[in-house]
Ligand SMILES: Nc1ncnc2c1ncn2[C@@H]1O[C@H](COP(=O)(O)OP(=O)(O)O)[C@@H](O)[C@H]1O
């Protein structure tokens with residue numbers, strides 16, 4: 390319970406093994422009494438549909454009570470692995486403690502309770518069922534009583550509850566301890582990863598006011614392919630064909646979008662268009678990209694050591710990658726100083742680089758790059774920075790998550806150059822919102838704007854003779870396709 394001690398939130402508890410503040414009632418014979426529902430949890434649990442009813446709450450209390458006892462009984466074996474032998478032993482102890490509790494459960498309830506106990510002992514407690522469900526893409530814990538998920542692009546509240554703040558802290562501790570990371574009152578935030586690659590952020594009090602918060606971006610076991618994106622209607626086959634031509638023809642491309650809009654997914658799809666014989670260096674905060682090519686060097690930034698030294702940033706890695714004879718540099722996301730390094734790489738012969746950044750429109754993406762370059766301490770007038778951007782970036786692909794959860798490419802926009810002080814943008818494809826079904830699903834259409842990009846000749850030089858209809862041109866004697 391090192392974490393709880395560090396945070397200073399350990400509840401008064403005389404049971405040496407109890408780490409969640411949920412112990413049997415203190416009056417003797419304590420261990421033979423069933424745990425009562427935690428008054429404070431009950432009082433605060435919102436009375437809304439789907440919320441935990443008392444019996445769910447009792448199951449949770451009971452599971453933690455048994456976990457405490459099992460952990461107490463394990464002594465030095467506390468880092469037990471899940472094997473058939475250990476499971477047999479735990480089953481026995483579970484049955485014993487369940488009997489001791491005096492609570493009688495149906496067989497199905499007992500089985501569920503056993504799973505809850507195992508999830509506490511070997512997994513991430515109440516989060517385990519959510520982590521196992523591949524259809525859930527994000528898990529958000531706002532303190533012990535509000536656990537939200539994202540599923541099919543929609544965010545919903547779940548009936549999942551933690552017993553109290555300490556219970557959430559215990560799960561955070563279990564996530565970060567194997568990684569040698571720490572979180573405490575002095576530095577109450579941490580980024581970490583689950584063993585399966587899912588990204589985790591945790592913030593605890595005093596910064597998290599309403600209790601410890603956890604955000605988990607689930608690692609998609611199966612990456613979406615270009616065919617998936619076409620099937621979902623995120624892009625059209627014509628857009629996909631165009632984007633493939635742009636990647637192969639070594640255009641510098643930025644995928645822009647909000648958090649969770651699908652930037653990394655699209656970057657992955659685009660990166661997979663890179664020809665097999667080109668040497669690729671990927672640079673990410675946490676390796677999410679999954680490239681099919683063989684000749685790939687994957688680099689990952691690293692947080693500082695406990696003493697604060699030894700941090701390696703994306704910027705450091707971009708600069709380093711230039712010495713690695715890359716033919717393609719793929720940067721997971723530009724958030725700061727690395728933007729300047731990336732623009733310089735793009736402008737100094739490393740054509741065909743790809744990255745993402747957080748912005749809401751292509752125009753906004755240009756503004757973001759400008760700000761990030763300036764924040765990186767570039768001692769240049771704004772219009773020089775703008776010129777760097779305009780000459781480095783060829784194409785911006787805007788990814789959007791619509792209000793109904795659909796993820797779409799909203800714009801494919803060419804960066805044409807500078808006119809005076811302004812970066813000139815030309816949309817090539819655009820998303821149109823046509824209406825809404827009675828169920829609230831948006832009716833949309835992705836259309837070319839009718840403008841052929843100025844860089845068409847570069848595509849042609851690489852053997853892509855894209856037919857005019859891709860760009861929406863009308864063929865004489867034929868109805869307009871769109
Ligand atoms: N076009 C799409 N259609 C449906 N789901 C998508 C699409 N693009 C991404 N996703 C899903 O959305 C989630 C967030 O995607 P991700 O690419 O990580 O977003 P970002 O990098 O913008 O934060 C993932 O679970 C991913 O599988």
Ligand SMILES: [Mg+2]
Pocket residue numbers: 652653654722
């Ligand atoms: Mg991302």
